[in-house]
Amino acid sequence: MSGSLGKIAKGTTIAFAGMLIFNFFEFITRVIIARYTTQGDYGAYSIGLALLSFFVFLSCLGLQAGVPRCIAYFIGKRENEKVAGVILSSLQLSTVTGIFLFALVFVSSGILTDIFHLEQTIIVELFAIAIPFLVVIEMLASIFTGFGNIDARVYFRDSLMSILKGFGIILAVILGFGFIGIIYAYLFSIIAAAAIFTIYAAKKLSIDKLKGKLIRKKLIYFSTPLLITFLSTIVITRTDTLMLGYFKTSDIVGLYNTASPIAQLLPIFLTSLSFIFIPISSQLYSKNLIGEMRRNYIILTKWVAAATLPFFFIIFLFPDAVLNIIFGSPYVEASDALRILAIGALVQVLTGPNALILVVVGKTKLNMVDDLIGAVANVVLNLFLIPIMGIIGAAIASTVSLSIINILKSAQIFWMHKINPFTFNFIKPLIASTLFVYIIYMLIRSTFNTSITIWMLLLFFVFFSVLYGACMILTKSFDKEDILMLKEIKKVLIQMYQI
Numbered sequence: 001m002s003g004s005l006g007k008i009a010k011g012t013t014i015a016f017a018g019m020l021i022f023n024f025f026e027f028i029t030r031v032i033i034a035r036y037t038t039q040g041d042y043g044a045y046s047i048g049l050a051l052l053s054f055f056v057f058l059s060c061l062g063l064q065a066g067v068p069r070c071i072a073y074f075i076g077k078r079e080n081e082k083v084a085g086v087i088l089s090s091l092q093l094s095t096v097t098g099i100f101l102f103a104l105v106f107v108s109s110g111i112l113t114d115i116f117h118l119e120q121t122i123i124v125e126l127f128a129i130a131i132p133f134l135v136v137i138e139m140l141a142s143i144f145t146g147f148g149n150i151d152a153r154v155y156f157r158d159s160l161m162s163i164l165k166g167f168g169i170i171l172a173v174i175l176g177f178g179f180i181g182i183i184y185a186y187l188f189s190i191i192a193a194a195a196i197f198t199i200y201a202a203k204k205l206s207i208d209k210l211k212g213k214l215i216r217k218k219l220i221y222f223s224t225p226l227l228i229t230f231l232s233t234i235v236i237t238r239t240d241t242l243m244l245g246y247f248k249t250s251d252i253v254g255l256y257n258t259a260s261p262i263a264q265l266l267p268i269f270l271t272s273l274s275f276i277f278i279p280i281s282s283q284l285y286s287k288n289l290i291g292e293m294r295r296n297y298i299i300l301t302k303w304v305a306a307a308t309l310p311f312f313f314i315i316f317l318f319p320d321a322v323l324n325i326i327f328g329s330p331y332v333e334a335s336d337a338l339r340i341l342a343i344g345a346l347v348q349v350l351t352g353p354n355a356l357i358l359v360v361v362g363k364t365k366l367n368m369v370d371d372l373i374g375a376v377a378n379v380v381l382n383l384f385l386i387p388i389m390g391i392i393g394a395a396i397a398s399t400v401s402l403s404i405i406n407i408l409k410s411a412q413i414f415w416m417h418k419i420n421p422f423t424f425n426f427i428k429p430l431i432a433s434t435l436f437v438y439i440i441y442m443l444i445r446s447t448f449n450t451s452i453t454i455w456m457l458l459l460f461f462v463f464f465s466v467l468y469g470a471c472m473i474l475t476k477s478f479d480k481e482d483i484l485m486l487k488e489i490k491k492v493l494i495q496m497y498q499i
Contacts, residue, residue: 018448021154023268025162029169029260031181032328034254041179046257047116048127048183050238052134055105057234059098059135062227063090063219064142070219071146087143087205089219090138102128116245126183133194137161140201143269154206156197164189190211225368229355233372236378236401237264240394242380248390256391258327259334260398262315263341268309270349281360292358294419301352301421306472308349309433314457315342317441321452337395344399347406350430352421354409354421366412374405428475431469440467 034042058065067090074082092143105112105128113121137157144152168185177184241260281293315322319335319342358367378401385393413419440463 002040016327018197020268022158022162023265025166025263027265028166029186030257030287031326032169032173033179034258034331036173037179038181039254039330040250041254042257043122043245043253043255044118045179046182046241046253046303047118047245047250048123050241051105051112051124052130054231055101055128055131056098056134056138056232057230058227059101059131060094060138060227060230061097062223062225062230063094064138065230065359066090066219066223067139067142068146071143075147086146086219090139090143093219094135094139095132096462098132101108102131105131110374116242117250120180122180123183126180130187130190133190136194136199137190140197143201143205147400152200156193156200156303160196161189161193164192220278225365228368232368232375235375236371236398236405239375239378240381240386240398243386244391244394247386252390255331255334256337256394258323259319259338259341259391259395262322262326262338263345265310266311266315266342266345267348269304270353282355290417293357293418296420297352297357297419297428298423301350302423302426304352305350305426305430306468309468312342312349313345313437313464314461315339316438318452318457318460321457324451325454325457334391337391340392340395340399344402347399347403348420350421351406351410354406354413357413357417357419358409362418363412363416369413370405370408373408374401377401377404425475429468429471432471432475436467436471437464 030042033045037045043301067086070086071083074086106125109124109128110120112118112124118124141157144150165186168189169182172178172181172185175181198346218283237260241253241257244256255338281296316339319338320332323334355367355370358370378397381395381400385397387393410420415470444460
């Protein structure tokens with residue numbers, strides 16, 4: 001138990017550092033574009049990004065989730081030839097598909113421009129060129145993850161690409177290149193990161209020396225449900241943007257896409273956990289250590305929730321202040337949408353890595369069905385609600401569909417393996433801290449008549465974090481594994497500081 005939990009703690013800490021860098025620069029680029037271009041331009045950028053995400057995930061064929069599981073599983077079985085086969089087959093399949101979809105989108109750029117009411121065809125064309133390069137980055141990151149090597153993902157996918165994007169866009173703004181110049185900077189940063197990552201991978205993996213039987217059919221068979229799952233996720237996270245672009249205007253898309261990325265930051269701890277959770281849990285499952293896998297799930301979900309709740313309280317209680325400070329007063333109108341989206345993100349966090357458990361135990365088809373149900377619900381709700389309620393309808397559609405998916409997955413893993421994160425030690429501090437925070441919020445609202453500043457938000461965040469920790473102590477909610485987690489995280493932080 002201590003061995004696997006220690007590895008997960010170390011891997012999650014490293015992955016979180018990478019995700020923090022990735023999300024920071026992604027978020028900063030959004031803020032810069034929103035502040036230094038028009039609301040319509042920012043909406044057009046959001047639409048292009050949504051299209052890029054959809055076609056990149058389609059190009060990966062679900063392999064970015066299937067490959068880490070397969071590599072880790074075959075390593076556990078000591079079948080090295082199959083590991084090589086997975087690497088070669090996945091790279092071939094994803095690269096060919098990425099090039100094909102690039103050509104398709106590029107040729108269809110005029111049609112897509114008209115559908116989403118964009119002003120210039122070149123926006124779609126530039127995002128289309130990025131497709132195969134981003135596919136390479138995603139697939140190489142997933143291969144290294146399968147070996148438990150989170151560092152490569154952090155260095156190249158999360159850090160290098162994000163830093164290049166951030167500085168490229170900042171430079172484009174400073175030099176006055178305009179909105180199209182910003183998109184060019186975005187494209188060149190992806191190309192440069194893909195080239196550098198490819199050179200590193202070729203040397204590290206000795207790809208030219210890999211010998212293994214190609215298992216393309218088996219990989220596709222295993223990963224097709226995961227592809228549908230990923231596409232369903234994209235539908236849930238991006239359909240609101242695309243449908244707002246279709247039914248409304250790019251200005252409305254720009255408004256909504258100030259609330260959406262803020263809410264999407266909430267599951268960052270859960271996402272960083274997923275990169276190492278799959279390979280570790282896959283090895284445990286291959287050795288039939290279900291009890292250890294179950295306990296890891298419970299403890300890690302509790303820690304993810306503890307880290308996320310202070311951020312949720314700030315976003316949910318003070319959405320107008322958060323939007324005003326980050327994007328400016330014109331975007332405060334999206335406050336109600338931000339609150340609704342934050343609830344959906346919190347449901348995802350509180351139910352833990354349920355989808356990953358389904359992948360680990362080989363129930364990818366069940367995972368696919370859950371996500372399809374959520375995707376269909378999302379599309380139907382968006383179709384009905386967006387024309388009537390605009391961005392509020394889009395936010396409701398996303399939150400309801402996310403909740404449906406996570407409730408289904410959690411019910412299934414409980415039915416199969418009795419995995420349930422809602423222990424008393426998880427629920428007690430959750431309820432206690434929420435009650436205290438609500439009381440404090442009512443006092444704040446009745447005391448402060450002035451607008452909330454950034455320093456006040458930071459003070460509230462520190463206070464909410466300390467309050468949750470105090471509630472864990474007062475309700476005696478610490479498990480022995482919690483102490484182990486703290487020690488492992490401390491070790492990793494000390495090592496990172498020394499480096």
